[in-house]
Amino acid sequence: xxxxxxxxxxxxxxxxxxxxxxxxxxxxxxxxxxxxxxxxxxxxxxxxxxxxxxxxxxxxxxxxxxxxxxxxxxxxxxxxxxxxxxxxxxxxxxxxxxxxxxxxxxxxxxxxxxxxxxxxxxxxxxxxxxxxxxxxxxxxxxxxxxxxxxxxxxxxxxxxxxxxxxxxxxxxxxxxxxxxxxxxxxxxxxxxxxxxxxxxxxxxxxxxxxxxxxxxxxxxxxxxxxxxxxxxxxxxxxxxxxxxxxxxxxxxxxxxxxxxxxxxxxxxxxxxxxxxxxxxxxxxxxxxxxxxxxxxxxxxxxxxxxxxxxxxxxxxxxxxxxxxxxxxxxxxxx
Numbered sequence: 001x002x003x004x005x006x007x008x009x010x011x012x013x014x015x016x017x018x019x020x021x022x023x024x025x026x027x028x029x030x031x032x033x034x035x036x037x038x039x040x041x042x043x044x045x046x047x048x049x050x051x052x053x054x055x056x057x058x059x060x061x062x063x064x065x066x067x068x069x070x071x072x073x074x075x076x077x078x079x080x081x082x083x084x085x086x087x088x089x090x091x092x093x094x095x096x097x098x099x100x101x102x103x104x105x106x107x108x109x110x111x112x113x114x115x116x117x118x119x120x121x122x123x124x125x126x127x128x129x130x131x132x133x134x135x136x137x138x139x140x141x142x143x144x145x146x147x148x149x150x151x152x153x154x155x156x157x158x159x160x161x162x163x164x165x166x167x168x169x170x171x172x173x174x175x176x177x178x179x180x181x182x183x184x185x186x187x188x189x190x191x192x193x194x195x196x197x198x199x200x201x202x203x204x205x206x207x208x209x210x211x212x213x214x215x216x217x218x219x220x221x222x223x224x225x226x227x228x229x230x231x232x233x234x235x236x237x238x239x240x241x242x243x244x245x246x247x248x249x250x251x252x253x254x255x256x257x258x259x260x261x262x263x264x265x266x267x268x269x270x271x272x273x274x275x276x277x278x279x280x281x282x283x284x285x286x287x288x289x290x291x292x293x294x295x296x297x298x299x300x301x302x303x304x305x306x307x308x309x310x311x312x313x314x315x316x317x318x319x320x321x322x323x324x325x326x327x328x329x330x331x332x333x334x
Contacts, residue, residue, distance in 0.1 A: 050259030058277020129183030
């Protein structure tokens with residue numbers, strides 16, 4: 001009996017050891033699985049044009065450089081139905097419980113923020129000029145919710161300096177903007193304030209969609225000395241129409257970043273949208289790693305470079321101002 005009892009004790013000990021080993025092994029596998037989890041990231045791009053495409057490229061570059069395991073569902077709105085497209089994209093991503101949504105441009109960010117209401121899915125936005133006006137954050141310094149990102153706020157003082165250097169006799173500057181884009185309304189108000197201090201008149205024409213732009217651009221070009229473009233997505237997507245109207249009246253169009261200048265604008269104090277995208281992507285990585293989006297301040301980039309299109313400069317019979325001899329020069333995309 002003692003021998004049998006001893007055998008049973010040994011067997012019980014072995015069983016307990018195997019159970020403990022299996023349990024420990026299971027915990028280890030779970031930890032490894034968590035560490036290797038593939039994150040599902042949705043990226044909503046309001047529409048496709050060079051500025052926003054550059055944002056996307058910068059975001060993906062930052063995600064790749066971070067070394068995180070992730071898959072991206074990249075959705076882009078069409079120019080004809082971008083607002084409703086973005087709403088649908090966001091709702092679909094929420095229904096699939098994505099780990100994060102990154103939204104490029106103000107309307108895309110607003111769609112993502114609305115769709116994630118009541119969920120734990122964070123939203124990181126890119127290229128939103130005025131996040132407070134767009135009601136994406138309580139304040140730029142302390143967003144207050146699971147939504148933060150980067151702002152492409154324009155240096156409008158520098159832009160007007162450029163315009164006046166290029167056209168010393170300029171009196172009236174035209175602005176074409178989409179009234180439903182919060183960033184454009186903010187930029188317009190700030191631009192008017194800058195121009196008012198300098199005795200310049202701003203003639204602004206509002207549009208609702210791309211179909212409004214041909215007539216609005218033609219009317220605007222007929223009564224101004226030049227046209228200045230913001231980061232208005234609707235207008236940028238129809239830049240060729242604006243340029244054609246300006247060409248008819250032999251006036252320049254000023255852009256807000258280098259891609260617009262490459263596509264035919266005369267000049268710009270240019271934002272680097274690839275760099276802005278990289279900053280956005282790094283913010284996304286930080287939040288996925290545990291940082292609190294509600295306390296992460298909205299970020300901007302300070303690097304703004306004067307860029308001049310030498311082809312357009314020559315076609316208009318203008319010369320490079322001495323103060324901008326060191327500006328970056330580009331030629332028109334063929």
